[in-house]
Amino acid sequence: MITAGLDKVEDVPVVEVPMSQIRDWDTFHDTFAQRLGFPDFYGRNMDAWIDCLTYADEDDGMRAITAGPGEVLTLQLEDCREFRSRCPEIYQALIDCAAFVNWPRIEQGARSILALSYH
Numbered sequence: 001m002i003t004a005g006l007d008k009v010e011d012v013p014v015v016e017v018p019m020s021q022i023r024d025w026d027t028f029h030d031t032f033a034q035r036l037g038f039p040d041f042y043g044r045n046m047d048a049w050i051d052c053l054t055y056a057d058e059d060d061g062m063r064a065i066t067a068g069p070g071e072v073l074t075l076q077l078e079d080c081r082e083f084r085s086r087c088p089e090i091y092q093a094l095i096d097c098a099a100f101v102n103w104p105r106i107e108q109g110a111r112s113i114l115a116l117s118y119h
Contacts (some may be wrong), residue, residue, distance in 0.1 A: 006073050013067050014074045014117070019083035028090050037064020039060045072115050080118040091101045 017035050020077040024030045030046040038052050039061060048102045053061040058064050067073040075098070077083070084091045095116070 012071055012074055013065055014076050015065060016076045016078055018078050020079040022083055022087060022090065024087070025090065028087075028094075038062065044094055050097050050101055053114055054104065055099075056101075059071045067113060070111070072111070073113060074117050075119050076117040078119050 015035055017031060019031075021031045026044075029042070029049075032038065032049065033044075035041050036052065038048075042048055042052065045096075053073070056063065056065070057067045057069065059069065065073065080091075097112050098116050101114045105111065105113060
């Protein structure tokens with residue numbers, strides 16, 4: 001289980017993501033795969049990123065961190081302002097894909113599972 005960078009705030013799993021490590025798509029996928037414990041077969045594209053996080057409340061082997069019942073997995077994006085300036089395309093894709101993780105759940109009457117926190 002990945003514990004580095006994982007905190008719980010009022011029963012909410014918070015994963016710190018060092019956005020300063022991200023310079024391009026390769027380092028984006030490296031960073032998220034490492035911080036969230038994506039499986040070895042992770043496809044390193046945004047469709048695969050969405051797949052790994054859509055059921056973050058299920059122990060399905062798609063990540064090392066699982067949110068408990070009623071919890072929301074929060075990705076605390078460290079140094080986000082600099083990341084947004086350095087990688088605007090990747091920044092926008094991250095926001096769009098985080099929203100897409102939650103969309104089918106909400107459509108089915110379930111709660112959101114993923115939140116982004118900018119730090």
